[in-house]
Amino acid sequence: MSLTLWFHPLSSFCHKVLVALYDAGIAFTPRHVNPGDPADRAALAGMSPLGKMPVLQDHGRDAVICETSLIIAYLARHDPGARRLLPADPDQAMQAHVWDRVFDMHVQGAMQPVVNARLFMDPSAEPAVTAFAHRELDRAYAAADRHLAGRDWLAGDFGLADCAALPALFYAGILHPFAAHPHLSSYFERLIARPSAARVLDEARPVLDMFPFAEKIPARFR
Template identity: 55%
Template sequence: MLTLYYHPLAAFCWKPLVALYEAGTPFTAHMVDLSKPEDAAALESLWPMRLFPVLKDGETVLPESSIIVEYLDLHRPGPRRMVPADPHAALQVRLWDRFFDMHVQAAMQEIVWDALRPEPRRDPQTVAEQKAKLDRAYATADRHLAGRDWVAGDFSMADCAAMPALFYAGAIHPFDAHPALSAYFARLMDRPSVSRVIDGAQPWFQYFPFHDRIPARFLT
């Protein structure tokens, strides 16, 4: 039985969820609440880093969102691969998967961690630096997406990575000034797999420190 250990609010969990919903692959979603010692211990027994998502497929246990998506392509494929079989096309998917994880999601996470600290420990300089990184990433993505429907050819793992990164980062530091990126984000949000992930996360948005900046259309 395929089981995904995850939390519905966690951005990195959204990537494999989108891939699973795109493929229509049956799986069990096992929510992990790290505030519960028993949940934390169970996750640590699967992956000592105690980070989600983690996929369990029989005796196989895999952490890391991109690795999970690639595993699903190999062992639980849907009608369309999330990473193309062609090695050159696959490189582009992996490049942009890394781009959204490292240059959008990572910067967003730093701003979130800062907001979660007690007021005296917050660091405005760090926040400003991360927003500058987001501006550079937004401009890069906007230039790349001009004239494209999806990040790297057909809908792929790169788009699965872009979805949570842009959703949360855009609430913190909007990218409205970038027309190609904004149009791409609108296409992403119209995708049924994406809507399903967001619907599952809605009850938890109240715990996101910038929840008041999430557009109202995602809260109903």
């Protein structure tokens, strides 16, 4: 396959796909998006319904794929090297999809309003948004902690759901730490020790100052 990934190194959803590509050893051409460049924004708007990153171009099949879970499923279907990202058995794959959804929607989805409040809302909105987000995160952390007892990865071998968990836990953990959840905490340590995930976090280092809560990022990631 001849692939190009449109991405930004700070973007959590881009991290999810980068982990998948690195972990499966799939070659691709990185295309760094400059969100301040109208030409880049127009290019993304032409490839994804809401103009969001990441976007994968498969030049050999003349295909454009957006939405991270679908990008990873596409890689698992079309690149044999990527099969392990999603189990071939549909029932096992369902488990991977469930936990992929939990981390995208209930961890990243709970955390993002806190960032949005800081960036886009009146400062008076932030305490209520943050308090609600912490409640939602506590609920998701507790569910993941229960699920991870006795498991190394979220759904069988390392795959789709773990790719989703890396950026979700990285950013949510900065805003609302999960140290009180022992299985989730040891899972996160396992995750960041994986070479694919470590590489993504390492490549993000130069841009982490752009994160609105950069001062809260633990020193080991800076």
